[in-house]
Amino acid sequence: MSRTIVMTSGKGGVGKTTITANLGTALARLGRSVVVVDADFGLRNMDLLLGLENRVVYTALEVIAGECRLEQALVKDKRTPNLSLLPAAQTRNKTAVSPDQMRQLIDKLSSSHDYVLIDCPAGIEQGFRNAIAGANEAIIITTPELSAVRDADRVVGLLEAAQIQPTQLIVNRLRPDMVAASQMMSVEDVVEVLAIPLVGIVPEDREVIVSTNKGEPLVLSANPPLAAQALQRIARRLEGETVEFPNVASLGESFWEKAKRFLNQKVI
Amino acid sequence: MTGSPILNSEIFEPSPAARRNLGAGSVSFRSDAHGIHLHLPAAMDWAEIWESLIWQLRSRKPYWAGMAPLTLWSQQWELDLPTLQALSALLSQHRLQLWRVQTTARSTAIAAATLGYSVEQSSPLEVPLPIPPDTMPLYLRSTVRSGTAVRHSGSVFLLGDLNPGGEIIAGGDILVWGRLRGLVHAGANGDEKALILALQLDPTQLRIADQVARPPEGGSLPNTPEVVYLQDGVICIASIQDFLRRGV
Numbered sequence: 289m290s291r292t293i294v295m296t297s298g299k300g301g302v303g304k305t306t307i308t309a310n311l312g313t314a315l316a317r318l319g320r321s322v323v324v325v326d327a328d329f330g331l332r333n334m335d336l337l338l339g340l341e342n343r344v345v346y347t348a349l350e351v352i353a354g355e356c357r358l359e360q361a362l363v364k365d366k367r368t369p370n371l372s373l374l375p376a377a378q379t380r381n382k383t384a385v386s387p388d389q390m391r392q393l394i395d396k397l398s399s400s401h402d403y404v405l406i407d408c409p410a411g412i413e414q415g416f417r418n419a420i421a422g423a424n425e426a427i428i429i430t431t432p433e434l435s436a437v438r439d440a441d442r443v444v445g446l447l448e449a450a451q452i453q454p455t456q457l458i459v460n461r462l463r464p465d466m467v468a469a470s471q472m473m474s475v476e477d478v479v480e481v482l483a484i485p486l487v488g489i490v491p492e493d494r495e496v497i498v499s500t501n502k503g504e505p506l507v508l509s510a511n512p513p514l515a516a517q518a519l520q521r522i523a524r525r526l527e528g529e530t531v532e533f534p535n536v537a538s539l540g541e542s543f544w545e546k547a548k549r550f551l552n553q554k555v556i
Numbered sequence: 557m558t559g560s561p562i563l564n565s566e567i568f569e570p571s572p573a574a575r576r577n578l579g580a581g582s583v584s585f586r587s588d589a590h591g592i593h594l595h596l597p598a599a600m601d602w603a604e605i606w607e608s609l610i611w612q613l614r615s616r617k618p619y620w621a622g623m624a625p626l627t628l629w630s631q632q633w634e635l636d637l638p639t640l641q642a643l644s645a646l647l648s649q650h651r652l653q654l655w656r657v658q659t660t661a662r663s664t665a666i667a668a669a670t671l672g673y674s675v676e677q678s679s680p681l682e683v684p685l686p687i688p689p690d691t692m693p694l695y696l697r698s699t700v701r702s703g704t705a706v707r708h709s710g711s712v713f714l715l716g717d718l719n720p721g722g723e724i725i726a727g728g729d730i731l732v733w734g735r736l737r738g739l740v741h742a743g744a745n746g747d748e749k750a751l752i753l754a755l756q757l758d759p760t761q762l763r764i765a766d767q768v769a770r771p772p773e774g775g776s777l778p779n780t781p782e783v784v785y786l787q788d789g790v791i792c793i794a795s796i797q798d799f800l801r802r803g804v
Contacts, residue, residue: 417603434720438702438720438721439702441701441702441703441719441720441721442701442702442703442721444701445611445701445702445703445704446607446703448610448611448614449606449607449608449610449611450607451610481717481719481720481737483699483717
């Protein structure tokens with residue numbers, strides 16, 4: 289039974305595309321066949337993040353128009369054999385496709401893959417409606433900021449009305465030092481408002497920017513940084529494994545900081 | 557005097573002269589001797605109507621027993637066969653049996669007749685009768701999330717949280733058995749005796765009748781249910797114990 293999951297947030301810039309690219313890669317490395325669908329027509333980014341920009345020949349739009357076969361539009365990732373990308377068109381906008389067309393497309397993809405991850409555009413208009421049309425579950429991505437949580441809450445309500453279940457939560461770009469200093473909402477604060485199950489916490493990590501610029505998903509690195517480890521844990525949780533949530537304070541520290549804390553404890 | 561007046565209380569609009577039907581302009585239910593009536597608003601996007609309908613059916617606790625007969629007041633909406641079938645299927649999940657359709661649109665009348673419903677067709681030129689406001693208390697079991705507005709002419713009882721960005725506007729009292737963090741307007745038709753009660757009161761804004769108040773800034777939340785009421789034109793807050801001791 290394949291899973292079609294829409295990755296959505298309401299607000300832009302909270303890391304939907306980055307998380308989708310990395311989660312797709314992590315699931316593929318666990319041996320699952322994964323297709324990542326860029327549903328952000330007119331503002332496509334996913335191909336850049338996966339480093340596949342120059343291999344895009346056809347897009348979802350040509351598939352829908354019947355100008356090519358679905359298999360022709362899928363871009364395989366050479367570094368991750370189980371992963372493929374269905375790119376969005378960059379030249380058109382969100383009204384170029386309808387929810388029914390998206391639903392048919394996702395249905396077709398789900399028959400040949402274990403996971404279909406749909407990267408939803410920001411907003412709650414037509415692009416959002418297209419992206420959720422074919423999904424049977426959702427992952428909400430938010431950052432620990434009032435505005436992002438407010439928008440995520442609205443999206444949870446819309447997903448409930450669209451009868452998409454279950455809906456799970458990823459809190460992205462958490463800074464444990466700022467939470468400790470009461471300068472940032474804690475994960476508990478976010479979960480209290482949204483009242484949906486938490487599937488992962490991803491700490492703020494400068495490595496994310498480096499990997500984005502290189503077009504190489506973070507989870508592929510030989511020495512995965514903290515954010516990548518968090519994403520790998522999310523992939524395992526989606527697979528049904530029970531993976532403990534690490535202590536939030538330890539998410540934001542380098543090895544040396546951790547060692548220092550350990551030594552301090554010993555001294556005291 | 558046990559209640560503390562809230563700072564920043566001010567009048568925000570003149571008292572409405574007539575009682576408004578707060579449910580009008582959105583998807584609304586009411587009941588009478590003929591069963592349940594579902595009114596569709598004229599000016600709303602169909603997707604929004606559908607969302608609002610699903611939310612209300614999921615959140616409302618049914619007060620009818622068994623399958624209740626339902627009349628659909630579809631106004632000028634042109635509903636085709638699949639839409640009517642989907643609507644009927646959704647309603648029957650919530651123990652409502654669509655049996656009669658009132659419409660001014662010819663295509664809706666034909667579709668409804670094809671499906672075997674009783675049809676009442678009126679001319680689009682006829683002035684529609686005003687819908688009588690439903691002043692029965694509304695019992696909701698849900699989280700009212702950002703972007704959701706509950707409007708009702710009677711009192712509203714919510715078992716669940718009212719999140720920031722969510723609204724409840726009621727002709728009567730508003731009781732929130734949960735955290736109240738959004739905007740509430742009790743006595744929206746001018747009833748100055750209307751109350752707001754919440755297990756935990758942390759609102760964005762409070763309104764009673766034609767008064768509006770922001771909660772005082774900062775300060776920690778008391779761990780006790782609170783009541784908001786209007787006294788001498790000022791919005792006040794008291795703990796439920798203090799309020800009841802003085803006599804309602």
